[in-house]
Amino acid sequence: MKRFSGQTIRSSRAHLLATAFAAGSLLAAVPVSAADEVSQERLLNVQNEPGNWLHHHQNYSAHRFSPLKEINRDNVKNLKVAWTMHLGGVEGGGIWSHGGLEGTPIAENGFLYVTDGWGSVYKIDAHGGRGVLVWKMDPKTDHDWAGAVACCGVDNRGVALWGNLVISHTLDGRLIATDKETGQVKWQRNVADPDKGEVITGAPLIVKNMAITGVAGAEYGIRGWIAATDLSTQKEVWRTYTIPGKGEPGSETWKDNNNAAAAGGGSTWVTGTYDPATDTIIWGVGNPGPDWDNAYRPGDNLYTDSSLALDATTGKIKWHYQHTPNDPYDYDSVAENVLVDLPGPNGPRKLALEADRNGFAYAIDRTNGKFVWGLPFVKKVTWTKGLDAETGKPVEYDPNKAVQTYVASVTPSRTNMETDICPGNMGGKNWPPTAYNPELKLWYIPVIESCNRIKVEVATPDKLKPREFWTGGGPSQPFKITGSVTAIDVTTGKIASKLETPFPNLGGMLATSDLVFTGQPSGEVTAHDAKSLQKLWEFNTGGGVNAPPMTFTVDGKQYVAILVGLGGAWDKWFIDSTPELKKIQPGSMLYVFAL
Amino acid sequence: MKLNLLAASTPMLRVSVAALAFAMPAVAYGQAAQPASSDPTAAGKAVFAKANCVGCHKWHGNGGGGYGGDALSLRKTALTREQIIETVGCGRPGTGMPFFTRGAYDEIKCYGMNRQDAGAQMPPEGGTFLRQKDIEAVADYVLAHIKGAGEPTYAQCVDFFSSGSRVCDIYKPKEEKPDTTASMGKSQ
Structure with a gap:
C-alpha cells in the first residue's frame, strides 16, 4: 500500500521488520529499542511519554488522565479547531440504518490511530498542525451478519498498539493485526462468532504479548467470555467464561430447570484494566439474559453484573464482586474498573472503582474483592433504598431468595409486568468512560440521569433462538432523560461536585491537571474546571458527541482530539427520551483542537 | 393499479x-438498483x-x-x-x-x-x-x-440477501454448515 507521508528511516525499518517476520521470528523477540516499537515496558510506563496516548484508557489503570499542561484553565478559552478529518463507516447493515463513532484515538509519536464503527482503522499523520491520512485498513466487515446481532449499534471503540502492529477488532468477531507502517493486514483470527449472537465492539487490551478480547451479545443469549490471544503465535492462550459451567464454582447460582446459564449473557464489551503488581486483569461483566425476566433464571446468576479479577497469565478467576444479583433491570457492570492507590495507615489502599448502570459508584479492595464504599451518583434511584454499609449489596437483597424483588413496587417481574425504573436500563453510567485525576483524587463520571419504562414478557425455552433477541421484555421512553458529570472524591467516597447537562453523557471524560473535557450528544465539546466543573470552553461540532476526548502532543504542541458521529444504541432505541436529538444527523468526523 | x-x-x-x-412515477422505489428479476x-x-x-x-x-x-x-x-x-x-x-x-x-x-x-x-x-x-x-x-411462511429457512434467507454475507449460515442444515475454523488465521 502506498504511503502518503513519512520518513525514509521509518520505511527502511519497516522493511527490516518485514524481513524479520518472513524469517519466522517471533514478535516478542524483535528488539524493542526502536522508538515506535510498542513493548510491555512502554505500556507499563506511559508516564515517561506524556505526549503519547498508548492505551485505550490512557494507562493500565484506566485513569484517562494527561499531565500535559500547555492547555490549562487559564488559556482553554482560546482553544480552537486545528484540523478535522472526515472518516467513513456511516453506512448501515443488519438492523442498523447507520454506524457511529465511539472510539478513543491512540496517539504515538505524532501519528493517530482511529477506527470507525465498522472497524476500519485509519493511521493519520498529525505532524505540522494538520492531519494527513497515511493509510486506511478496511477489514470488510460482514455488515448484515454482524449488524443483525449488534444490540446497540455499529460500534468500534478503538485499537491498541503492539510491536510494529496495530491490533483491532471487528464487529463480526475478528482480531486483526495490521502492519503499523504499511497498513497491510499481517494476520487475523476469529475470536467471536456472530452465528451465536457474539460481536465485538471494544478495543483490545494488550498484556504481555497477549490481546485480551471482550464480547457483546447478552441480548442474544450468548454465554459471555474474556479471551486472550498470543500475538506471536496467534493462538488462544485462555478463554474464561463469565458464566460458570456445570459443577464449577458459581454454577449453583443458576437454580432453574431451563439450563438458563447456557444462554445466560454476561457480556464483556468494555475494555478492562490491568494491575501489574499482582498480574491481575480486572474486567466488568454485563447483564444476565433474558434481561427483564429474572424468574426465568432464579439465583444470583454469577458472574453477571460483576467485576471480575483474573490471573493475567492463566485467565483463572481470582475474585468477583457482584453489584446486582439476579438482575431484573439490565443493570450490567461492563464498565471499566479504575485502579487507584490511596495512602492509608497500613500502607496504600488498593482500590478498583466502578460506576455501575444501577446508579451506584463502588470502591472495591482490589486485593481481595471486598466492598469499601458505594454511593449513588445519579439524582434518582428507585429500585433500592440503598447499599448495605458492610457488604455493598442492595439492602433488600436476600441471599435465601431465588428471585430478587428489591423495591418490589417498581421492580419488573412476572407479577409487575409494566413498571418504571430509575435509573433507566441504559444507566446510570453506560460504556462512556470515567476519568481520574490522581493529583486531586477526583473521579469524574459521565452520567445518564434517567428513568424508563420496562415491559416484561415471560421467557420460555422455545423463545430462545440463535441470533434472535433474548430479552424477556423491553424498554420504552416516556420520560425525558438528561445528564450530568459527577465528580467523586475517592478519599471520602462522597460527591465533590456535580454539573447537570441538558442531555445524557454518551461520550465520556478526559482529565488533565486542572481541567476535564467531555461532550454532549447535541454536539458540544466542552472543558471544565477540574474542581468546580464550571464550564470554561465550548465548541459545537454540529454532530453528536458519542466518544471520549483524549490529548497528545506533536512536535511539542498539545492537541485535544475527539471523534464525532452519533450512533450506538441511543438514536435507535432511546431517542424518544431526548426528542431534540432527532435532528442530529449521522456523521463520522475527527476533530482536533489546539491553542 | x-x-x-x-x-x-x-x-x-x-x-x-x-x-x-x-x-x-412508473418505476417503483429501489427498482432501478435491482437487476431484472x-x-x-x-x-x-x-x-x-x-x-x-x-x-x-x-x-x-x-x-x-x-x-x-x-x-x-x-x-x-x-x-x-x-x-x-x-x-x-x-x-x-x-x-x-x-x-x-x-x-x-x-x-x-x-x-x-x-x-x-x-x-x-x-x-x-x-x-x-x-x-x-x-x-x-x-x-x-x-x-x-x-x-x-412459517419459520425462516436457508433458501428464504439466501433469496433475501444477494450478497456474500454469512448472515444465512445459521439456517443451513447442520451438515452443510462450513467449518468456521477454516477461515481463521492468515486469510489476507
Missing part, C-alpha cells in the same frame, strides 16, 4: 391514493430493505423483542393486503411502527385522525417516505414471501 382494489380499501386509503396518484415482488423486497422494515421486523419478518419493544411478526400476521397497506402508510398509533406516507395525519387523515386527534398515540415518522405504489409493492412482497 386496479380500481377494484381501491374500492375494497378504507376511505382513508382512497384519499391518500388520490392525493398521491398524480405524482406517481422474474419475481414480480422484487421491487417490494427492495422497499422492505431500503425503508428499514428490517430494522425491527428483521429480514425474515418475524420481528421479536429487544430494546425497541416487540415488533410484530409479519409471518404470523392476520392482516389483509389492504390492512398492511394502511399500516405501512399510517403506522400503528401508540406503537413504534412508523408511518411512511408523506402528509399522513396532516393533509391525509389516518384511521380518521389527524395529528391533533392522535395526540400522544401519534406514531413516529418513517425514516423515508414511500409512494403509494411502493407501499403496495412492499405489501405484495410481504404477502408473497413472509405472511404464513
Whole structure:
C-alpha cells in the first residue's frame, strides 16, 4: 500500500521488520529499542511519554488522565479547531440504518490511530498542525451478519498498539493485526462468532504479548467470555467464561430447570484494566439474559453484573464482586474498573472503582474483592433504598431468595409486568468512560440521569433462538432523560461536585491537571474546571458527541482530539427520551483542537 | 393499479391514493438498483430493505423483542393486503411502527385522525417516505414471501440477501454448515 507521508528511516525499518517476520521470528523477540516499537515496558510506563496516548484508557489503570499542561484553565478559552478529518463507516447493515463513532484515538509519536464503527482503522499523520491520512485498513466487515446481532449499534471503540502492529477488532468477531507502517493486514483470527449472537465492539487490551478480547451479545443469549490471544503465535492462550459451567464454582447460582446459564449473557464489551503488581486483569461483566425476566433464571446468576479479577497469565478467576444479583433491570457492570492507590495507615489502599448502570459508584479492595464504599451518583434511584454499609449489596437483597424483588413496587417481574425504573436500563453510567485525576483524587463520571419504562414478557425455552433477541421484555421512553458529570472524591467516597447537562453523557471524560473535557450528544465539546466543573470552553461540532476526548502532543504542541458521529444504541432505541436529538444527523468526523 | 382494489380499501386509503396518484412515477422505489428479476415482488423486497422494515421486523419478518419493544411478526400476521397497506402508510398509533406516507395525519387523515386527534398515540415518522405504489409493492412482497411462511429457512434467507454475507449460515442444515475454523488465521 502506498504511503502518503513519512520518513525514509521509518520505511527502511519497516522493511527490516518485514524481513524479520518472513524469517519466522517471533514478535516478542524483535528488539524493542526502536522508538515506535510498542513493548510491555512502554505500556507499563506511559508516564515517561506524556505526549503519547498508548492505551485505550490512557494507562493500565484506566485513569484517562494527561499531565500535559500547555492547555490549562487559564488559556482553554482560546482553544480552537486545528484540523478535522472526515472518516467513513456511516453506512448501515443488519438492523442498523447507520454506524457511529465511539472510539478513543491512540496517539504515538505524532501519528493517530482511529477506527470507525465498522472497524476500519485509519493511521493519520498529525505532524505540522494538520492531519494527513497515511493509510486506511478496511477489514470488510460482514455488515448484515454482524449488524443483525449488534444490540446497540455499529460500534468500534478503538485499537491498541503492539510491536510494529496495530491490533483491532471487528464487529463480526475478528482480531486483526495490521502492519503499523504499511497498513497491510499481517494476520487475523476469529475470536467471536456472530452465528451465536457474539460481536465485538471494544478495543483490545494488550498484556504481555497477549490481546485480551471482550464480547457483546447478552441480548442474544450468548454465554459471555474474556479471551486472550498470543500475538506471536496467534493462538488462544485462555478463554474464561463469565458464566460458570456445570459443577464449577458459581454454577449453583443458576437454580432453574431451563439450563438458563447456557444462554445466560454476561457480556464483556468494555475494555478492562490491568494491575501489574499482582498480574491481575480486572474486567466488568454485563447483564444476565433474558434481561427483564429474572424468574426465568432464579439465583444470583454469577458472574453477571460483576467485576471480575483474573490471573493475567492463566485467565483463572481470582475474585468477583457482584453489584446486582439476579438482575431484573439490565443493570450490567461492563464498565471499566479504575485502579487507584490511596495512602492509608497500613500502607496504600488498593482500590478498583466502578460506576455501575444501577446508579451506584463502588470502591472495591482490589486485593481481595471486598466492598469499601458505594454511593449513588445519579439524582434518582428507585429500585433500592440503598447499599448495605458492610457488604455493598442492595439492602433488600436476600441471599435465601431465588428471585430478587428489591423495591418490589417498581421492580419488573412476572407479577409487575409494566413498571418504571430509575435509573433507566441504559444507566446510570453506560460504556462512556470515567476519568481520574490522581493529583486531586477526583473521579469524574459521565452520567445518564434517567428513568424508563420496562415491559416484561415471560421467557420460555422455545423463545430462545440463535441470533434472535433474548430479552424477556423491553424498554420504552416516556420520560425525558438528561445528564450530568459527577465528580467523586475517592478519599471520602462522597460527591465533590456535580454539573447537570441538558442531555445524557454518551461520550465520556478526559482529565488533565486542572481541567476535564467531555461532550454532549447535541454536539458540544466542552472543558471544565477540574474542581468546580464550571464550564470554561465550548465548541459545537454540529454532530453528536458519542466518544471520549483524549490529548497528545506533536512536535511539542498539545492537541485535544475527539471523534464525532452519533450512533450506538441511543438514536435507535432511546431517542424518544431526548426528542431534540432527532435532528442530529449521522456523521463520522475527527476533530482536533489546539491553542 | 386496479380500481377494484381501491374500492375494497378504507376511505382513508382512497384519499391518500388520490392525493398521491398524480405524482406517481412508473418505476417503483429501489427498482432501478435491482437487476431484472422474474419475481414480480422484487421491487417490494427492495422497499422492505431500503425503508428499514428490517430494522425491527428483521429480514425474515418475524420481528421479536429487544430494546425497541416487540415488533410484530409479519409471518404470523392476520392482516389483509389492504390492512398492511394502511399500516405501512399510517403506522400503528401508540406503537413504534412508523408511518411512511408523506402528509399522513396532516393533509391525509389516518384511521380518521389527524395529528391533533392522535395526540400522544401519534406514531413516529418513517425514516423515508414511500409512494403509494411502493407501499403496495412492499405489501405484495410481504404477502408473497413472509405472511404464513412459517419459520425462516436457508433458501428464504439466501433469496433475501444477494450478497456474500454469512448472515444465512445459521439456517443451513447442520451438515452443510462450513467449518468456521477454516477461515481463521492468515486469510489476507
